[in-house]
Amino acid sequence: ELPVNIKFLVEGEEEISSPHLPEFVRDNASFLKADGGVWEFGGSGPTGIQEAWLGLKGILYVQLEVQLLSHDAHSANACVLPSAAYTLVHALESLKDKNGQILIPGFYDDARGLSAKELDMANKVDLSEEVIKEHYGIARFINGMSGMEVKQAYYGGPTCNICGLDSGWQGNGSKTVLPAKASAKIDFRLVEAMDPEDILKKLRTHLDERGFSDVKIAWYEGYPAAKTPIDHPFMQLIVKANRRAYGHDPVVHITSPGSGPLYLFKDKVPMVSIGCGDFFSRVHSPNESILLENYQKTIKRTVYLIDEMSHW
Amino acid sequence: ELPVNIKFLVEGEEEISSPHLPEFVRDNASFLKADGGVWEFGGSGPTGIQEAWLGLKGILYVQLEVQLLSHDAHSANACVLPSAAYTLVHALESLKDKNGQILIPGFYDDARGLSAKELDMANKVDLSEEVIKEHYGIARFINGMSGMEVKQAYYGGPTCNICGLDSGWQGNGSKTVLPAKASAKIDFRLVEAMDPEDILKKLRTHLDERGFSDVKIAWYEGYPAAKTPIDHPFMQLIVKANRRAYGHDPVVHITSPGSGPLYLFKDKVPMVSIGCGDFFSRVHSPNESILLENYQKTIKRTVYLIDEMSHW
CATH class of the missing domain: 3.30.70.360 (Alpha-Beta Plaits)
Structure with missing residues (x-):
């Protein structure tokens, strides 16, 4: 028997801006109350390190x-x-x-601009600028941005x-x-x-x-956009579970530059986006793929997260 | 036996800017010498009156x-x-x-702007502005142009x-x-x-x-563009032949707003563009059509033109 309650929400309309999800959320408020939520999304970044995302634009x-x-x-x-x-x-x-x-x-x-805390957090992240440039075959980002300029644009x-x-x-x-x-x-x-x-x-x-x-x-x-606060304690459970499965701390991003209807769950469930994909997964493209190793470790991370939540 | 010599030039590459015609013209200079030439193009305008065009952009x-x-x-x-x-x-x-x-x-x-003579000629032409507007479902031409402004843009x-x-x-x-x-x-x-x-x-x-x-x-x-001079005597033969076939004088335009490799024949053959189509022929479109009456009269106009040229 599982030591925590688990609820699944599977939605198939995100790519068309989730037209029916607001109604579902409004009519199922009690179902949606939870201590923490995993938003399935992402995986490892360009250098193979797992990533976690606290928000969506x-x-x-x-x-x-x-x-x-x-x-x-x-x-x-x-x-x-x-x-x-x-x-x-x-x-x-x-x-x-x-x-x-x-x-x-x-x-x-x-x-809303990034807060001092968020900027501090962004400052510590390596966005792997050179890997991204090589991946897309470009010599420079817009306006020749680098460092914190890129991060400000990416997150904010x-x-x-x-x-x-x-x-x-x-x-x-x-x-x-x-x-x-x-x-x-x-x-x-x-x-x-x-x-x-x-x-x-x-x-x-x-x-x-x-x-x-x-x-x-x-x-x-x-x-609209939404973010889970960067100091929310649920994030610490994600970090611990990730460390147990992958042996390393995930890179934590203030927000993804991508979008999702996270705003519907704001103030209901603290959500963190993690997944089993990787930077080279060709998301939304032909021959989309995941690595079997990541697939297996992500299953383990889920088990560890359940374990962490059971004695939170 | 025909009272004049007739030469035909049929070209199938005009829509791709006639890449091989310059070479042909260069290599066949003597073949291309003539007293007057009919460039098959156009026909009757919006009001049913025949049109003749002295140039191409x-x-x-x-x-x-x-x-x-x-x-x-x-x-x-x-x-x-x-x-x-x-x-x-x-x-x-x-x-x-x-x-x-x-x-x-x-x-x-x-x-090169339109000459005083050309402007005078343009002034006498009715471009059937209202018919064109209705045909394309527009309330106004670019910048609300009308009258001579439209003609300046159209010809020049x-x-x-x-x-x-x-x-x-x-x-x-x-x-x-x-x-x-x-x-x-x-x-x-x-x-x-x-x-x-x-x-x-x-x-x-x-x-x-x-x-x-x-x-x-x-x-x-x-x-490049080219025009046959508006006072070239060959134009008078076209007018006469048209009057004999259609019973009316053609509207003579300084130039078509469309393009064709007329420049290759400049100074070799005085060319006038006339044809058997009409304003509603749907040129370059599905269900392109001509009127049988125009088709028959255009054949007659050709005969009359040969006759006019034989005693020029």
Whole structure:
């Protein structure tokens, strides 16, 4: 017989921003009360050391669409007819400058910076900058950042990122077309205290005030960020269990730069994200993999965590 | 027996900028000497009146490509990794402002404006603005142009047009990806005296000087504009033949806003573009069509033109 109660929550809609989870959480408050929670996510970092994540960023995902003509035109007409693709380009350019600064008025207003304690914790972490650069084949990070600049952006920076661009002819060779439509998919990663609905409103206002009322926000989804406090005692049990399974202390991150609906569990369950993957797992890509050694040790870590919790 | 000599030149590479035609023209100079030439193109305009075109714009078609990462990344990493899509957006924005002004230094330097005679001719033409607006479902032309502004742009304006945009995820719903690559297809319509090679160099210099050396010009093709003089006597034969076949004078345009390798025949054959299509022919689109009446009358117009030329 297990020495602690264990509850499982399995959700399959995280990649579409968990549309039904808020309702489930609201209707099952008592089920969700717990002393500590493991959020299955991550695993070992670039150097093979296990990682634990105390938070997840929020997200606002939008699809921007522009249609200015009833149908595509021969591009000879570009001298007089409006261009959906160029309107989209100008709208996107108005959202972010070349240095990565987001230009939507009020975008950063509510963004909570990292606390002194969090900065101190970040300072001790090795983000393996060189390994990441090599992995992605880049010579430098945005703006040539290094050290604490990279960490500030990684843990505390909101983003405005183009996930997709679509307009006109994309096959081989030339086609002289003035496309009727253009669209872009954008995700904004949000840090603590930023509200996706508020950012959505500010985005709409910005587009309208800059003359981009033709740019429709065709759909959106999102949720806010959340973090488990870095000094929560549950974290110490995770460290002990990890040490027993892997023989080393995990690297503890203030938050993942990725998103998840952790905010729903805030003040209910202190959550720490750990997992059995690794930096080279090709998450969300073909040939995704885990290492068998990590798989076995992660099972053991779970057992040790149950043991640690039973005499907490 | 025909009262005049007739030569046919059939070319199938115009849509890919006629890469082999210059060589053919160079090697067959004597074959190409003629008193007048019909460039098969166009037909009747929006109101059903036949149109004749004295020139064709030039073109420079380029494919811009940016790749900043060895492979796509999870968009959580957009806080530190560079974005190919945003770099492309900033590069495209640097080429043209919201009013359609092209910002490449020196772009307009060699562009020859319309002559007083051409402006006078343009002034007499009805471009059927309202029919065009209705056809494309627009309330206004670029910058709300009307009258002579539209005609200046139509006959005398070079363009910078996005034919296609391609990056990342374009399917339904969301995918949180930071795309490794982004690309754009751009066509520049060139007016008389602009040199595509010169514009290409200016584009490259502009991109480099604005910090967009990462934006590659993956390939390009193009040729310059050309016009048959508006007072060339051959044009009068076309008018006469058209009147005999259709019962009305054709609308004579200084140039088409579209492109073709007319420059190769300049000073060899006075060319006028006429055809059997119509404004609603859906050129380059599915269900392309011509009207049988126009088809028959165009055959007759050809016979009348041969007759006119035989006693020129």
